[in-house]
Amino acid sequence: MNSTSPVDMFALTIGGITRDVPLVRLASNRRLPLVEFLGDTQLCAAAALELQKLLPENAQVLFTCETSSIPLVHDLAQISKLPYEVARKRRRPYMNDPLIQEVASMTLGVGETLWLDKNRSENLKGKQVVIVLDVVASGGTIQALERLILRSGGKVCARVAAFSQGKPKLELKVAQELPIFDGVG
Amino acid sequence: METHRVQIGSISRDLPIIEVAPGVSVALFNLLGDAPMTEEAGKLLAAKLPSNVDVLITPEVKAVPLAHVISRITGKPYIVARKTAKPYMKTPVVREVISITTGKPQLLVIDGFDVDIIQGKNVAIIDDVVSTGGTLRSLSSLMAEIGGTVVATLTVFTEGDARDDVISLGHLPLYLKK
Numbered sequence: 001m002n003s004t005s006p007v008d009m010f011a012l013t014i015g016g017i018t019r020d021v022p023l024v025r026l027a028s029n030r031r032l033p034l035v036e037f038l039g040d041t042q043l044c045a046a047a048a049l050e051l052q053k054l055l056p057e058n059a060q061v062l063f064t065c066e067t068s069s070i071p072l073v074h075d076l077a078q079i080s081k082l083p084y085e086v087a088r089k090r091r092r093p094y095m096n097d098p099l100i101q102e103v104a105s106m107t108l109g110v111g112e113t114l115w116l117d118k119n120r121s122e123n124l125k126g127k128q129v130v131i132v133l134d135v136v137a138s139g140g141t142i143q144a145l146e147r148l149i150l151r152s153g154g155k156v157c158a159r160v161a162a163f164s165q166g167k168p169k170l171e172l173k174v175a176q177e178l179p180i181f182d183g184v185g
Numbered sequence: 186m187e188t189h190r191v192q193i194g195s196i197s198r199d200l201p202i203i204e205v206a207p208g209v210s211v212a213l214f215n216l217l218g219d220a221p222m223t224e225e226a227g228k229l230l231a232a233k234l235p236s237n238v239d240v241l242i243t244p245e246v247k248a249v250p251l252a253h254v255i256s257r258i259t260g261k262p263y264i265v266a267r268k269t270a271k272p273y274m275k276t277p278v279v280r281e282v283i284s285i286t287t288g289k290p291q292l293l294v295i296d297g298f299d300v301d302i303i304q305g306k307n308v309a310i311i312d313d314v315v316s317t318g319g320t321l322r323s324l325s326s327l328m329a330e331i332g333g334t335v336v337a338t339l340t341v342f343t344e345g346d347a348r349d350d351v352i353s354l355g356h357l358p359l360y361l362k363k
Contacts, residue, residue: 024273034273038249038265039299041257066246067265070217071253077220086217088246090268093205094213119201120218 014162014176015046023181031181035135035163037072047162048075050175051132054160055080060127061154063145065089065114069134072162076132084132085123087114087148099151103144116148124154135178136161139170188212193341193354194225202360210360214342216250216313226341226354227254230311233352234259235337239306242266242328244293244320251341252311262302263311266324267294274298278331282323293327303333310335315351316344316359 010033012019019040023031037044051072062084064073070086077084089112091098097118102111129149131142136159146156164174188199189212198219200212216223234255241263243252249265256263268291270277275297281290295303308328310321315338325335338351345359 022273039256039263041253041263044253045257066217067249067267070246070249074220074223074250074253078224084218084220094203094211096203123218 010179012178014043015050017043017046019043032165033178035178036068037134037162038068041071044071044075047072047134047175048079051076051160051162052080054158054173054175055082055130056128056158058128059130059157061085061124061129062132063087063124063129063149064132065141065145069132072134073132082130083123085116085120087116087145089114091115092117099148101144101148101151104140112144114144114148116152121148121152124149124152127154128157129154130157131159133159133161135163135165136168136172136174137165139168139172142170142172189357191342191355191357193222194229196222196225198222200357208362210362211316211344212357212360214314214357215247216341217247220250223250223254227251228258229354230339230341230352231255231258233339234261234309237307237336238309240264240302240333241309241311242303242324242333243311244324248311248313251313255311255339261309264295264299264302266327267296268292270294271296276300278327280323280327280330282319293323295327295331300331303328303331306333307336308333310338312338312340314342314344314357315340315348315353318348321351 009020012021012033021034024034025031062082065087066089073084095117099116101114131145149156160173163176163178165178166180187202190199202210203213204210241252244266245268252263278295280293328335340353342355342357343353344357
């Protein structure tokens with residue numbers, strides 16, 4: 001596909017499943033295919049099978065953050081028989097002594113905060129933890145999740161993602177690299 | 186730590202009893218991180234889904250994997266009511282609600298793309314725990330506003346007062362200190 005021609009849709013394919021998705025504009029005036037796993041059980045199942053191939057043999061726990069990656073990680077946990085944990089984006093009333101981690105989100109240009117309740121962080125302690133995300137852009141979220149793993153006393157075993165926007169800048173196993181389209185359209 | 190034992194189908198869990206407000210404690214049920222329980226509860230709730238339901242709707246965040254499983258089993262699409270409007274949404278419908286647990290205003294947001302799926306359809310609300318029903322009321326009126334009809338609510342647990350207006354698999358007590 002010619003990355004300078006103005007197109008509105010992109011044929012997104014993973015694990016033999018294809019979706020025609022809209023291109024969305026970034027602040028930088030570049031455009032990216034919109035990936036949405038929420039509401040799409042078929043796409044989740046197909047992507048989870050692809051991600052399973054990327055899991056190291058010594059993986060013990062999967063780790064993600066809310067919300068869009070949750071159904072994908074649920075499916076991956078189910079087929080790999082591994083437990084998973086979710087870092088939250090808001091403090092919940094039931095949290096007790098949570099770990100609090102700032103994340104610099106490049107997509108919005110504003111900081112976010114991740115929360116991991118103490119009794120959940122104990123499930124990462126001493127474990128080989130795999131970070132799992134639906135889409136990786138700048139890697140800011142991955143770095144914040146990594147900090148949470150280390151602060152919980154766990155080890156970062158691998159980072160895997162269904163899609164990356166362009167070539168990932170950090171060490172990351174991706175099932176599918178997404179093109180970035182130029183400006184107008 | 187004090188716990189409360191629950192059994193859903195073949196799976197039992199000891200839920201920690203946690204104080205969430207002065208004098209108010211709950212048995213904390215969390216499907217996030219519990220794929221086997223999510224699958225079991227999803228299977229049992231899917232079997233109870235009324236046949237006239239066209240589409241499932243769930244509030245972000247904790248019930249998302251449950252709606253995902255029920256959708257996969259029944260083939261009915263599911264939509265997530267988000268807590269924030271996203272830059273990529275097409276003309277989102279936004280409703281402000283006051284959260285019972287935090288007392289803070291919170292948003293329910295439906296993407297314009299999803300409005301088209303809900304319009305003129307029978308909707309089932311999927312949640313993990315229904316307590317005071319505040320989220321239910323907000324979601325129901327939001328559905329009515331965009332032309333959907335809520336015909337059922339399915340939840341793993343009701344909490345506090347027993348209620349017969351939702352389909353559930355069990356009940357959790359509220360722990361109130363006088």
